[in-house]
Amino acid sequence: MHDHFLSLQTPLSRRQALALLAVPMAAPLAAPAWAATGAPLPQITLAGPPAIVSAPLIHMAETHALQGVAQRTVFTAWRDPDQLRMMAMGGKADVLAMPSNVAANLYNRGAGVALLNISTWGSQWVVTRDAARKTLADFKGEEIAVPFRGDMPDIVLQLLAAKQGLDPLRDFRIRYVPTPMEAMQLLITRRVSHALLSEPAVSLALRKTRSFPVGLIAPELHRGADMQQEWGRLYQRPARLPQAGIAAVGALRAQPEALAAVTRAYAQSLAWCRAHPMDCGRMMARHIDLLTPEAVADAIAVSQMDAVPLPQAREELEFFFGQLMARNPGLLGGKLPPAAFYTPG
Template sequence: MHRRRFLHASAAALAALASPPSLRAQLRPRILRLSGPWASVSFPLLWMAERAEFGSLAERIEFLPWRDPDELRLIALEGRADFIAMPSNVAATLYNRGLMLRLQCISAWGLLYLVSRRPSLDRLADLGDEELGVPFRGDMPEIVLTQLAAAQGVEARRELRLRYLASPLDAVQLLLSRRLDHALLAEPAVSMVLARSRSGIVSLFAPELYRTLDLQQAWADAGLGPARLPQAGIVAVGAAVDDGGLCAEFAQAHARALGECMAAPQDCGAIVARRSGRLDAAAVADSLGHSRLEAVNAAQARPELEAFLGRLLAHRPGLIGGRLPESGFYSG
């Protein structure tokens, strides 16, 4: 890809950046379509869609949530968004299967925790015969769990009693109703279930729940790498891939939005709660203190991402589409 596309995108980016602000404003798209899950990786996108100061990107910024990885893949394949927050392995898989996309940044470096009725847990094998709820079978939560379990000498699907769930909210309900003792969750679902178990009428019947295991720290303790994993980021899709000016402006705006979210967690919580209609503002605000969020551009994140994807490739090639993505996958 690719020299011609690269030269075209580079020229577009230089032209856009060289244009005066008034001209760039005239050239802005009417609608900028963003998409992501109801998880921490999407908070900056929701912030951008809500706040008027990001109006230089487009006349209107829309956010389309995806509920599960299957819906994510459909949104990407149908071109229903310009920029999408998605797990890094899904981005690699879609690229390797020929979808026109380019990774802009990795922004989620650690969101996964084991929530349990036990206050502490040293190893996954300590779960014994107790059920562990896992949302999104075969996708990022289980991928990290499987790799960590193997490093601890456990074959996850054979030796752990896994209960696959359609969504994190299913796990939240099962935990609160005492029908599940442990669940692997990403923020903000972790903070939400902990808050709900300790407040209001729910606290009268819900069990005492704990943030028992930080999977990122456990990853480091098992010798698999640093306590941060390139779990998810932002990709440009379709026509946005070749719009270098838009991608450059989006990258700056996204990094700014992420910084503003981290600096104003209560405001971020209010936006996410209002937009989602299902997440608690206070829990979202609290989740930011437990989310390893940093917008690292794709080129800089590439070494860490390739190390992570390489591990998945060796374990199960289909998790990333059979090979490491080539250079065209990474934005400059």
């Protein structure tokens, strides 16, 4: 059933594992009073994709926001969901930004994942050369470059297509590519006319083709279907999706004070990024190749970013997971996550 989702179980190759990126470690800092019962961890590794969800993680590392939890805090990037899964299950990171369904899948498979929040509620668009195409149905019969086969944002595309009676693999010509940046490159080099992208790849594509800021006589690229608006319209719900958040793995899950510190620091760093978009852009561009400060600032302006603790996000997650279960239970590891999933720590 739906064999195009089988990439969820694809093992990571040795070559992919060796491709993990690292950044220099920050200087060690002293532990605060609450850590007196046990020495702070030598290091906490934060990991995330080249997407807007990682901006607060990078800020946390650069500002030593977890100095009470660990002597050093570093950020490392994951390139694709297979690499993410390897890092989560192999102890290569302590806190990872991940799609919500991946967190549920790993939890149900006993991988030891504690999802802490949902912070990304809307950052996906079909970017197009045709300004007249505004809804997903407008792209029927068209070729669309789509990254991460069987994962976000492919999952969202398939749900929204099926909800309006479209077969995602027959009514569109889906051109799967490994990463969002590769989809973006196909678009800006005119090898495709449409691509499903998440921020900041959307803003980067618009900047690279001089299609933004608005006001050009004939911009080359346009924001076409807003996937969040499509979700709200088709499901009669708010136009926001519980797409991704941060999760703790390994021994960190057994330290409630540390989990609370991570959750608090992420929310504070997200607030800083929203208040200082260009500074955040410069910071993020230092850690992730291809990104520019301007594109990150643009992405912050349009993305629905809100660090909602997991218990408060439960209702929207349960609805989203219910849609995934109806389409393909394998996306969640075969079952809905239990109540304990929503009470980390």
